[in-house]
Amino acid sequence: MASPSLAREQISIVGSSTVYPFATVVAERFGKSTGYSVPKIESTGSGGGLKLFCAGVGESTPDITNASRKIKQSEIELCKKNGVTEIVEVQIGYDGIAFANSTRAPKLDVTVDEIYKALAKVLPNEKGELVENPYTTWRQISSELPDIKIEVLGPPPTSGTRDAFVELVMEEGCDSFPAMKELAKKDKAMHKAACQGIREDGAFVEAGENDNLIVQKLSANPHAFGIFGFSFLDQNTDKVQGSKINGVEPTFEAIGDGSYPVSRSLFFYVKKAHAGVIPGIEEYVAAFTSEDAIGEDGYLADRGLIPLSARDWKLVRQDAETMTPNL
Incomplete structure (x- = not known):
């Protein structure tokens, strides 16, 4: 992994076309309300995104991948094989x-x-x-x-x-x-x-x-x-x-x-090794999991996201705030 001074200044996100519009809204708001660059998001499909995400650690690989299904065991194994050993799974709601x-x-x-x-x-x-x-x-x-x-x-x-x-x-x-x-x-x-x-x-x-x-x-x-x-x-x-x-x-x-x-449930996955190296990852995750975004009356509900229960949201928020690897 590159040192912080050589790292990308922009968060790289790939994955699900279903999660893409939600992530795009969060990214735009994130860019406007913070001093960080607007994350770069590519719609590659869940499987395509996880393949890129699990290719390894380093600034040539994505920091986050969106998924409209849960990560498969075979994909977790691919990640481990390529050195991606700490993954934070974040459920954002239903579709x-x-x-x-x-x-x-x-x-x-x-x-x-x-x-x-x-x-x-x-x-x-x-x-x-x-x-x-x-x-x-x-x-x-x-x-x-x-x-x-x-x-x-x-x-x-x-x-x-x-x-x-x-x-x-x-x-x-x-x-x-x-x-x-x-x-x-x-x-x-x-x-x-x-x-x-x-x-x-x-x-x-x-x-x-x-x-x-x-x-x-x-x-x-x-x-x-x-x-x-x-x-x-x-x-x-x-x-x-x-x-x-x-x-x-x-x-x-x-x-x-x-x-x-x-x-089905919707997710995004974060590469823990990139947190603290690529600027703004923790802040982006916090913005995406905020009550303002994915809560019952959050702005993503207006875009068609079906919210988690209050209890489930609190658990998701807790893992997101601590960036605890849960896979």
């Missing part, structure tokens, strides 16, 4: 994953199982054999759904939104099939691949890490659906609307109380 379409089209009322059937790469047939997904329209899945082609824009594999969507929708829907439950007993690796695989025949289109781009494309194509964080839905209600999933609307309240089925 829901919206399954949305244009406000110019009818609102969809869909189940987790039906979304899985629409997007799975393979599905079990009547004999329980895995076959390529045969569905081309929503009506083929259910007579209650529209008779339009299945076309869904979503995030790439490097995205935490994609990881969370696979866990909360694909894996959940997969095990609604008795044949898939049986497969789990016989061959766990094949079961995992089948449950997590998303079709590659054009029905699902990877739209990159820019959720705003998905919103724009949905505005242009009323027959398409998109997968992105609730905050982007909340900021674009004039253009897009969230589908009901299992009968529940994606709302601030439903995500906060857990009744909306596709909800």
